[in-house]
Amino acid sequence: QKEVEQDPGPLSVPEGAIVSLNCTYSNSAFQYFMWYRQYSRKGPELLMYTYSSGNKEDGRFTAQVDKSSKYISLFIRDSQPSDSATYLCAMSGTTGGSYIPTFGRGTSLIVHP
Amino acid sequence: DAGVIQSPRHEVTEMGQEVTLRCKPISGHNSLFWYRQTMMRGLELLIYFNNNVPIDDSGMPEDRFSAKMPNASFSTLKIQPSEPRDSAVYFCASSSQGMSAGELFFGEGSRLTVL
Numbered sequence: 001q002k003e004v005e006q007d008p009g010p011l012s013v014p015e016g017a018i019v020s021l022n023c024t025y026s027n028s029a030f031q032y033f034m035w036y037r038q039y040s041r042k043g044p045e046l047l048m049y050t051y052s053s054g055n056k057e058d059g060r061f062t063a064q065v066d067k068s069s070k071y072i073s074l075f076i077r078d079s080q081p082s083d084s085a086t087y088l089c090a091m092s093g094t095t096g097g098s099y100i101p102t103f104g105r106g107t108s109l110i111v112h113p
Numbered sequence: 114d115a116g117v118i119q120s121p122r123h124e125v126t127e128m129g130q131e132v133t134l135r136c137k138p139i140s141g142h143n144s145l146f147w148y149r150q151t152m153m154r155g156l157e158l159l160i161y162f163n164n165n166v167p168i169d170d171s172g173m174p175e176d177r178f179s180a181k182m183p184n185a186s187f188s189t190l191k192i193q194p195s196e197p198r199d200s201a202v203y204f205c206a207s208s209s210q211g212m213s214a215g216e217l218f219f220g221e222g223s224r225l226t227v228l
Contacts (some may be wrong), residue, residue, distance in 0.1 A: 041221075044204075046217070046218075103155060103156040
């Protein structure tokens with residue numbers, strides 16, 4: 001079992017839909033939880049990060065962490081075609097004082113007009 | 114501000130040839146990472162440098178792979194000899210310890226095809 005599991009999709013939704021992206025993990029030492037967005041033929045860019053459990057909202061994006069279930073989610077409200085990208089979850093915890101993130105495989109999202 | 118710069122963007126080579134990928138991290142960042150991305154395995158960490166010193170190279174698949182960071186503004190990833198299974202997108206990323214834990218800044222990647 002990989003440390004971080006993420007359904008690769010693709011997930012196809014109509015414009016305006018609410019999108020839910022999820023990851024599960026097995027390492028209870030993870031403390032920081034991140035979502036990166038990767039457009040086609042580009043490098044990943046940090047979208048959101050949260051520490052420990054709880055919710056964090058930024059505009060149309062909401063990140064949720066449930067450490068008891070080892071489950072994290074990213075919700076996108078009022079999805080737009082420009083949101084079409086691959087979304088990678090990433091997690092990290094202290095490893096010798098350095099935080100090296102472990103990435104999921106990414107979920108491909110397609111928002112069609 | 115210039116981001117992480119990688120070269121070449123695309124490389125097509127034949128099996129057995131040497132491949133060298135280059136990376137210039139963001140100025141002031143003291144950590145540098147090399148990742149490999151494939152459809153099957155996703156984004157895998159190959160090696161990590163801190164203050165130009167290799168800290169963790171456990172992800173380097175085999176002795177054909179080597180990485181160096183001779184100074185704070187330059188790193189190379191070399192594959193010799195290359196094999197078709199090395200075909201992937203190779204990303205370089207940098208970070209600063211003063212920034213959010215785990216926040217990496219990625220380059221645009223080097224797409225390698227080994228025939």
